[in-house]
Amino acid sequence: MSTPKIQNNAIDTKFSKILRSLNLKITPKRLAILDILINESLYLSPEEIWQRMKKQFGRIGLPTIYRNLEELSERNIISKVTHPNRQLYYYFCPNRSHHHHFVCLSCRNVEDINFCAFDELQKEVKRKLNGKVISHILQVNGYCRNCLNKKEGKNEI
Amino acid sequence: MSTPKIQNNAIDTKFSKILRSLNLKITPKRLAILDILINESLYLSPEEIWQRMKKQFGRIGLPTIYRNLEELSERNIISKVTHPNRQLYYYFCPNRSHHHHFVCLSCRNVEDINFCAFDELQKEVKRKLNGKVISHILQVNGYCRNCLNKKEGKNEI
């Protein structure tokens, strides 16, 4: 196998700790879902993750996938993608600090944007609107360098 | 009636022009949908708009509402709200220039944010990632001044 896969053991140990600290049981399926997302740079749909899990486990229900993805994303271990087609997508982002993403509409690649206008936004909302900011969505859609080079990456997902 | 409703005739004339310029037929239902959204400062679901339309028209299909809302939003006459519950919501925003919104999670009020980090974001994406920005989503969720005053507006929609 040419893909230099990160050691499962190391990951499992690392995530066991995280899961334990969040009062989530360390189940093989939970670790497998994390494993899939960690070794994939694209965002995936629950269905796609299910397909891969079925190869590993045989018996696995789609609701299990949905439930786990939701739990992991609620606890900020993985992130949700806000997609125009209104399906759910998830991906794992190792960057633990607050940031946003550049999402390629052609190849699904996700990259970090180390820029957040949150402070300015909060200031504006406080000063002009007298409101209180609870959360914000910022997502930038476009075409990544690879897709631009290849063939002006025109194909939408 | 105490609500100072904008003259329907004036609105109809104004939007007739817009609709015509977009090659959309000027139908009573299309105008009524615009009328509802214009006279409402909150974002509404297709279902809610349907309920109001039924009072005016009696016979009206829900698919008609969906179709029209989608067409109008595609043509940037109305805006979509990206909601965590993944239902569609729409509202009319008279501000025709590029801007973003502060969305109250309690009362559904929408207010303009005259701040956009688009330029900086585009610069960052171009310089660091070599990608091309096609679109972006920026939405700030929180509690508006009224809800904060009333009772610390805790009730989610």
Added chain:
DNA sequence: TTTTAAATAGAAATGATTTCTATTTAAAAC
């Protein structure tokens, strides 16, 4: 080991949204 609360499988339900087809209607052409 035993216990127990969390996690899972699988079937079934849900419900927002879309599709389909026949009918109606706005507005262009006459």
Added chain:
DNA sequence: GTTTTAAATAGAAATCATTTCTATTTAAAA
């Protein structure tokens, strides 16, 4: 003002991602 025709609509039905439900299994605490 009629006729024409392409767009818009009604209503029923389908779709399909997501959620719920219940019985069973399992991780991990006792």
